[in-house]
Amino acid sequence: MAIEVLPLPIPPTADPEKLKDFGREVKGVNPGALSPEEFKEVHDLLYKHGALLFRNVDLTPEQQYALTKAFDPASESYGHGNKKTEGEKKSILHPDLKTIPRVPQVQLIGNGTVYNHEGLAEAMLKHPSHTTFHKTRVSAEDEEKGYTRYYRWHIDAALYDLSPPKVTTLYGVTVPQGPHQTVRYDDGTGDELEVPLGTTAFVSGKTMFDILPPELKSVAVRTKVKYAPHPYVWMAPARALPTGLGILSEGLEMSYDELPPWEESRIKVLPMVWKNPVTGDLHFQVHPCGVSELLIDPLPEGTKREGALYPDGARLADLKEVRELLYKMQRPAIAPNLVYPHDWHEKDLVLFHNRGVLHTVVGAFKKDQVRAFHQCNLAASDDPAGPSAEDPGDDASEEPFMSQYLHYSVHNIVGFECHGQL
The missing domain is CATH 3.60.130 (Double-stranded beta-helix)
Structure with missing residues (x-):
C-alpha cells in the first residue's frame, strides 16, 4: 500500500x-x-x-x-x-x-x-x-x-x-x-x-522568521544565542510570563556559583536561525527561557546602515534587554491564528x-x-547549522529572502560565513 x-x-x-x-x-x-x-x-x-x-x-x-x-x-x-x-x-x-x-x-x-x-x-x-x-x-x-x-x-x-x-x-x-x-x-x-x-x-x-520585519530579520541572521549553564536548574527559581514565552527579569535566577559543576567549553552558543537540511528554509529556533546573552555580528563592510539595528554588532548581556528583544521577535508567531x-x-x-x-x-x-x-x-550528533552564503544569494532579484533586505543593501550578507561571522 x-x-x-x-x-x-x-x-x-x-x-x-x-x-x-x-x-x-x-x-x-x-x-x-x-x-x-x-x-x-x-x-x-x-x-x-x-x-x-x-x-x-x-x-x-x-x-x-x-x-x-x-x-x-x-x-x-x-x-x-x-x-x-x-x-x-x-x-x-x-x-x-x-x-x-x-x-x-x-x-x-x-x-x-x-x-x-x-x-x-x-x-x-x-x-x-x-x-x-x-x-x-x-x-x-x-x-x-x-x-x-x-x-x-x-x-x-x-x-x-x-x-x-x-x-x-x-x-x-x-x-x-x-x-x-x-x-x-x-x-x-x-x-x-x-x-x-x-x-x-x-x-x-x-513562520516565526518569515513574518519578522526586515530590520529584525537582519538581526536574526547575524545573531548567536548563548545559553546559561545547566539552564533548567538556573531558571528554576524564576517565573515565566503569562504567555509561557520567556521569563520575567526579576533577578531570581540561580547564580552560576550555585549551579552544579559546569565548564565554559560546554556552554551552548547556537545560531538564532537554524537551516532546514531538506528544504533549506530558515527557522527561528530559540528557547527563550534559557538564554543568557545574544551575540550580534556587525553588518558586512560596505552595507547601507540606515535603519539597521545594531549595525556595529553587539553583545547583549543584560537579561532584561535580551528577553525584551527575543519577545519582540517571537511573540507574533504564537498569535492564536x-x-x-x-x-x-x-x-x-x-x-x-x-x-x-x-x-x-x-x-x-x-x-x-x-x-x-x-x-x-536523542541528543544530536551535531549542532544545528545557521544561515550560509547561498541562502540570500548575491542577486537582489532572488525571492523571497533577498527582497526583505533591499533597503539595507544586505546583498553583502553572503560575506557573513566567509568572514567567520556566522
Missing part, C-alpha cells in the same frame, strides 16, 4: 494560508517497521512539514527509539542525557519525566499514577502546569470555567553540553478526554485560543522536527485523570 499523505485538520481559529504547509497525517505505513524507502519518504515529509501524525499505531518503546534514532543514526542518549534529568533534583524538568527502564532513551510523561507500565511498578506523573511556573496564574474560579495557559514554549534540548535533538516522537498510550479549554494569553492583547484538553501546541519556526493545537487520541504518534518548530504543554488535568505518553528525543 502506498503512503498516503493528508493535511492535518487545522482548527477554525487558524490562518489556513499560514498553516497550509504545516503538518501532515500519514497513512498506509507502519512507523514501527518502515522499509528504507518508506523511511526516506517519511524523513523528507517531516522536514518539509514540521510535524507528522500517524493514527491508531501500535508502537513499542524499542520501535519508538529505533524510529527516532533513524533520523540521526549516530545519536544515542536521551536529549537531556540518560538519567541526568531525573537525578538533578533542582531542575524544573525533574517532576515531569520517568525513564522506561529497558529503553532509557524513552521517557514516560503524563498525569496521575500509572501501575505496571513497561517495567515501572508504579509511576506518579505530573502534567506541567502554568500554576507552578508563571509569575501569575489563572484563578481557581476561572480554571473551573475551563480557562488555562500555555506552559512553556520551548525546543526539546538540554542546551548545555549536548546538541539539540533533530526529531521528537510522542506516542499517546492513555489519553483522557474532556471538555475543551480556553488558553488566555493574559498579556493585555485579549488573545485567547480554544484548545482540546491536554493539547500539545505547535508553531512553525519558519498561527498555533496548531493537536487533538490527542490514544495510539496517536506525532513526530515533530525539533529544529524547526517550537511547542508547549497546555492546560491542566485533575488528579484522577490518568494520562500516559511515551516521549523520545
